[in-house]
C-alpha cells in the first residue's frame with residue numbers, strides 16, 4: 001500500500017502543499033510508494049486578492065480564474081467532491097457523493113468564508129467584495145454612486161487584514177478621479193481602539209486618513225443594520241447613517257469542520273509551531289482554517305504550506321521532523337491606486353512598514369500575476 | 380454548561396489579543412469565560428475598557444512572567 005496524503009481543500013494552501021509534495025517526492029510517486037489526493041469544491045481556482053480590484057474595474061473577472069487541474073501537478077489525484085464528514089479517529093473522509101477516502105496523513109486546508117448573515121440586516125443592506133457576487137454588486141453600486149455617505153465597516157474575525165485600508169484608499173482615488181470626493185463623506189469603522197490591528201500600520205494610516213479627509217470610528221463592532229433607515233449600529237452603542245455600506249463581514253471556517261466536531265466556528269485547534277491538529281499526530285492544518293492567532297492571509301498560508309511540505313517529506317522519507325513554523329506573515333498594503341508599501345513580522349519580530357512607494361505598488365501588481373506561479377510552488 | 384476557553388495570543392501582532400477575544404466571544408455562550416494570554420501590556424487596560432463598553436463581565440487579570448492572563452465572561 002502506498003503512503004497516502006489526503007488534502008481537503010483546493011485553495012491556495014492546499015494547492016501549494018499538493019504541488020510541493022509532488023516535486024519533492026517525485027521518486028516515491030514514480031514508484032507508487034506515495035500517493036497525493038486532493039478533494040475540492042470546484043474545477044476552477046479563484047485568485048481571491050483580485051476581488052479587491054473588481055469593484056473599481058481594475059481587473060476583469062476572467063483574470064481571477066484558472067482551471068484547477070492546470071494549476072495542480074498532474075500527479076495529484078484531484079476530485080471535485082466536497083468533504084461532508086472528516087473522522088480523525090477512523091482516519092476516514094466521506095464526501096458529499098458518498099465516496100470514502102482513507103489516509104496516512106491528512107491536511108486540512110478548507111479556508112474561511114464570509115458570514116454577513118450573522119449580523120441582522122447586513123445581507124439586505126450591505127455591500128462587500130469578499131466574494132465574486134458581492135464584488136460585482138459593489139461595482140454596480142460604485143458606478144451608480146453620485147455622492148453621499150459611505151461607511152467602510154470592518155468586523156472580526158476576517159481574512160486579509162489590510163484589505164479594509166486598501167479599499168478605503170482606493171475609494172478615495174476612485175471618487176476623486178470621478179470628481180465625487182467633495183460630495184462624499186467616508187467613515188471607516190474598526191473593531192478595536194485603532195485603525196488597524198498592526199500598531200505601526202494604524203499609526204501610519206491615521207494621519208493619512210486625516211490628510212485626505214476620511215472620518216473614522218474605532219471600537220465599533222457591528223450589532224445590526226437597519227435596511228429601511230440605512231443606519232448601522234455598534235455593540236458599543238453608536239449609530240452611523242449611510243447611503244452606501246461596504247462591509248468586511250465576520251468570517252467562519254468551512255461548515256465541514258464544525259459538522260465534523262473539529263473546531264468551533266470552523267477553526268481547528270492547531271499547534272502554532274508544528275501545525276499539527278491538537279491531539280493528532282497525522283493531521284495537519286494549514287491556511288485560514290487554523291485557530292492560530294495570526295493574520296488570515298495568503299502569505300501566512302504560503303509560509304505555513306512551505307513548512308508543512310518540508311515536514312511531510314521529511315516524515316515520509318526519513319521518519320523525522322524537519323522544522324517549526326515561526327509565525328511569518330508578509331503583506332503588501334495598497335495605499336491608493338498608484339502606491340503601496342509592505343510589512344512583515346513573525347511570532348518574535350514586530351512589524352515595521354516602510355514608506356509607501358510606486359515601486360512597491362508595481363510589485364503588488366506583479367504579484368497579482370505571480371500568484372499562479374506561487375500556487376504551483378515555483379515561487 | 381458554562382465553559383472556560385484559553386486563547387494564547389502571546390506574540391500575536393495581528394490581529395492581536397483584543398480582536399481574538401472579540402471573535403471568540405461571538406462563538407461563546409452566555410456565562411462562558413474566556414482567558415486571553417497576552418504579551419502586550421496594552422491588553423491589561425484595553426480589554427477591560429472594551430468589555431465594560433459593550434456590557435460583558437471583566438473577571439480579572441493575573442500577571443505572569445512576561446505576559447498577562449485577562450479573563451472575561453460573556454454576559455449578553
Ligand SMILES: Cc1cc2nc3c(=O)[nH]c(=O)nc-3n(C[C@H](O)[C@H](O)[C@H](O)COP(=O)(O)OP(=O)(O)OC[C@H]3O[C@@H](n4cnc5c(N)ncnc54)[C@H](O)[C@@H]3O)c2cc1C
Pocket residue numbers: 008009010011012013014039040041042048049050051052081082083084109110111112129130131159160163254255256286287288289296297298299300301330331332
Ligand atoms: C478580497 C480579498 C483580498 C485578499 N487579499 C490578500 C492579499 O493581498 N494578500 C494576502 O496574503 N491574502 C489576501 N487574501 C486572503 C487569501 O486569499 C486567503 O488568506 C488565502 O486564500 C487562504 O488560503 P487557504 O488555502 O487557507 O484558503 P482558500 O484559498 O480560501 O481555500 C480553501 C478551499 O477549501 C475549499 N473547501 C471548503 N470546504 C471544503 C470541503 N468541505 N471539501 C473540500 N474543499 C473545501 C474551498 O472551496 C476553497 O477552495 C485576500 C482575500 C480576499 C477575499
